[in-house]
Amino acid sequence: xxxxxxxxxxxxxxxxxxxxxxxxxxxxxxxxxxxPGEFVAIVGGSGSGKTTLLNLMGxxxxxxxxxxxxxxxxxxxxxxxxxxxxxxxxxxxxxxxHYLLPEFTVIENALMPSRMRGVRWERTHxxxxxxxxxxxxxxxxxxxxxxxxxxxxxxxxxVVRALANEPALVLADExxxxxxxxxxxxxxxxxxxxARETGTAFxxxxxxxxxxxxxxxxxxxxxxxxxxxxxxxxx
Amino acid sequence: xxxxxxxxxxxxxHLRYGVGQSLLTIGVVAISVLLIIYLQTIIGGLQxxxxxxxxxxxPHITLESPERVPxxxxxxxxxxxxxLYVGETVNLPKAQERIEDWRLWVGALxxxxxxxxxxxxxxxxxxxxFRGARRQTVRIQxxxxxxxxxxxxxxxxxxxxxxxxxxxxxxxxxxxxxRDFGVKLRDKIRLVGPQGQTLSVTVGGIxxxxxxxxxxxxxxxxxxxxxxxxxxxxxxSTIGLKLADIYEAETRAADLAAxxxxxxxxxxxDNPNLFRNLQSQSQTSNLILVMAVIAAGFGIASILIMxxxxxxxxxxxxxxxxxxxQEIQTIFVIEGFLLAILGCIVGVPLSIGLLQAxxxxxSVGPDGRSxxxxxxxxxxxxxxxxxxIAITTGAIAAFFxxxxxxxxxxxxxxxxx
Numbered sequence: 001x002x003x004x005x006x007x008x009x010x011x012x013x014x015x016x017x018x019x020x021x022x023x024x025x026x027x028x029x030x031x032x033x034x035x036p037g038e039f040v041a042i043v044g045g046s047g048s049g050k051t052t053l054l055n056l057m058g059x060x061x062x063x064x065x066x067x068x069x070x071x072x073x074x075x076x077x078x079x080x081x082x083x084x085x086x087x088x089x090x091x092x093x094x095x096x097x098h099y100l101l102p103e104f105t106v107i108e109n110a111l112m113p114s115r116m117r118g119v120r121w122e123r124t125h126x127x128x129x130x131x132x133x134x135x136x137x138x139x140x141x142x143x144x145x146x147x148x149x150x151x152x153x154x155x156x157x158x159v160v161r162a163l164a165n166e167p168a169l170v171l172a173d174e175x176x177x178x179x180x181x182x183x184x185x186x187x188x189x190x191x192x193x194x195a196r197e198t199g200t201a202f203x204x205x206x207x208x209x210x211x212x213x214x215x216x217x218x219x220x221x222x223x224x225x226x227x228x229x230x231x232x233x234x235x
Numbered sequence: 236x237x238x239x240x241x242x243x244x245x246x247x248x249h250l251r252y253g254v255g256q257s258l259l260t261i262g263v264v265a266i267s268v269l270l271i272i273y274l275q276t277i278i279g280g281l282q283x284x285x286x287x288x289x290x291x292x293x294p295h296i297t298l299e300s301p302e303r304v305p306x307x308x309x310x311x312x313x314x315x316x317x318x319l320y321v322g323e324t325v326n327l328p329k330a331q332e333r334i335e336d337w338r339l340w341v342g343a344l345x346x347x348x349x350x351x352x353x354x355x356x357x358x359x360x361x362x363x364x365f366r367g368a369r370r371q372t373v374r375i376q377x378x379x380x381x382x383x384x385x386x387x388x389x390x391x392x393x394x395x396x397x398x399x400x401x402x403x404x405x406x407x408x409x410x411x412x413x414r415d416f417g418v419k420l421r422d423k424i425r426l427v428g429p430q431g432q433t434l435s436v437t438v439g440g441i442x443x444x445x446x447x448x449x450x451x452x453x454x455x456x457x458x459x460x461x462x463x464x465x466x467x468x469x470x471x472s473t474i475g476l477k478l479a480d481i482y483e484a485e486t487r488a489a490d491l492a493a494x495x496x497x498x499x500x501x502x503x504x505d506n507p508n509l510f511r512n513l514q515s516q517s518q519t520s521n522l523i524l525v526m527a528v529i530a531a532g533f534g535i536a537s538i539l540i541m542x543x544x545x546x547x548x549x550x551x552x553x554x555x556x557x558x559x560x561q562e563i564q565t566i567f568v569i570e571g572f573l574l575a576i577l578g579c580i581v582g583v584p585l586s587i588g589l590l591q592a593x594x595x596x597x598s599v600g601p602d603g604r605s606x607x608x609x610x611x612x613x614x615x616x617x618x619x620x621x622x623x624i625a626i627t628t629g630a631i632a633a634f635f636x637x638x639x640x641x642x643x644x645x646x647x648x649x650x651x652x
Binding site: 051055080084088089095101102112113117118161 | 239240241244245249251252548552553554555556557558559560561562645646649
């Protein structure tokens with residue numbers, strides 16, 4: 001039985017890519033659950049399967065075996081349109097590259113997921129997002145275009161955008177990978193702070209052990225299997 | 236299609252942000268709309284003028300007495316007869332081909348269900364016109380003026396006198412004929428028919444219809460006068476019919492020929508080359524129209540394909556964030572649709588302006604009359620049709636790039652980063 005309190009739960013999840021007659025197993029028997037407000041790091045070497053795992057958790061990909069539940073609801077069998085709706089309403093994404101829409105201003109980019117959801121310019125929502133952008137030091141950049149911001153600033157907008165629909169889970173794929181150490185630190189601290197303040201669970205794939213050790217829990221992956229899953233005691 | 240605030244705002248922003256591309260597409264659509272409207276109006280006008288010049292002064296359908304085909308005498312007798320017949324084929328004089336019971340037929344053709352715009356019994360022939368020492372051959376048309384004015388509008392082209400109220404003993408003639416013969420209104424002339432009948436008449440009306448054969452050598456007179464001058468008794472030579480839709484002439488003529496004991500001629504049958512030319516002109520203009528539509532379609536499609544390719548990552552991320560394939564498709568269909576609408580908004584006034592400018596171009600003919608070079612009538616239905624064609628083309632052209640955008644796999648975008 002899935003745990004309804006868990007933000008996300010994986011039970012015996014495996015993934016094999018098939019191309020023609022060649023099949024490449026990438027993940028084997030992955031099981032864990034993440035609770036609200038947890039800040040989890042997934043670490044592992046290149047090709048260990050951590051990004052594939054993140055994609056499965058974000059419903060961008062389907063597991064070959066096993067079960068995946070978000071807030072107690074099995075999601076692995078959902079149709080494409082339904083998966084998009086779950087992603088939109090319950091999951092936030094932060095990528096290595098910010099992927100802000102160049103045609104829209106900072107505040108419009110931050111509000112994009114809520115626009116998808118049908119929320120237009122509701123005042124309380126807009127002011128919450130404005131406040132969040134002010135919190136991350138972008139209060140004076142609301143009307144700026146992404147191209148007018150530095151890499152660190154762009155990634156901070158992407159972090160705020162991931163929280164637009166107040167998701168239960170934010171998935172971050174090497175969010176500091178493209179930034180210098182100072183900007184990377186700002187973005188990391190911001191995510192940790194937001195996880196604590198908003199109760200949103202953050203799962204971050206990273207190469208950086210220093211950042212990983214500052215999270216609540218580290219899941220270490222090697223060759224597609226969980227090598228270790230333990231709290232860091234940093235909370 | 237899922238038109239929401241999200242899809243509309245993204246589509247609008249794409250168009251605004253890529254203003255150069257948008258303007259280019261709007262230009263392509265506008266030119267296509269202009270081409271459709273311009274070609275249809277100019278060619279349509281040309282055809283209208285040609286048809287009017289050809290059919291304006293003649294009936295669309297003419298009923299004549301059937302030709303008398305000589306039959307060899309032996310066919311009427313016993314075929315096994317051994318008698319020898321000697322004979323020759325003789326064409327009966329034209330005046331012999333007459334419609335005696337025309338009143339009956341005119342009555343039937345007048346009925347609303349027969350659906351003719353004008354029905355005019357005519358007695359036609361040639362006669363000599365004398366005034367003093369001058370003599371000239373003229374075509375005589377004995378008509379009932381109020382009926383025949385429906386075939387060729389003489390009344391509103393009168394330069395003097397009358398036509399509808401023409402009295403017995405009066406004739407109406409074209410200005411050129413009157414000038415050439417040196418007569419004016421109320422002058423008396425003498426007419427001599429083919430069998431020597433003479434008739435003294437007064438010039439009761441002088442007109443100029445613009446149709447050469449009518450203006451140059453035809454005298455219109457009352458039916459009775461014509462019948463006595465041409466020796467027709469109470470008969471007429473033809474019944475002329477005018478239709479609301481001239482293109483129906485051939486089918487209506489065939490229908491009449493099957494039901495009435497007449498030789499039935501239609502203007503189409505009498506002018507087969509003209510009709511063929513008009514048809515091939517229409518086909519050519521339709522072909523150009525199709526090409527213009529295809530060009531506009533390709534224009535929109537190629538710009539949108541470029542847009543989809545350029546926004547590949549953006550689309551992937553929108554999908555990762557939860558935009559459904561349907562929403563992504565809608566964004567690009569809206570873009571194509573809006574580009575087409577904007578193209579029409581630019582193209583339609585541009586076409587109207589161009590056509591109005593062309594309509595004001597005039598030339599002075601040899602008769603000193605100033606006429607429009609282009610026959611232009613701006614048809615609101617055409618403007619609407621051209622716009623609808625462009626908008627539909629835009630939506631169809633946008634569909635394929637939109638479908639491609641909808642199928643972008645966010646995984647590939649993220650992996651390729």
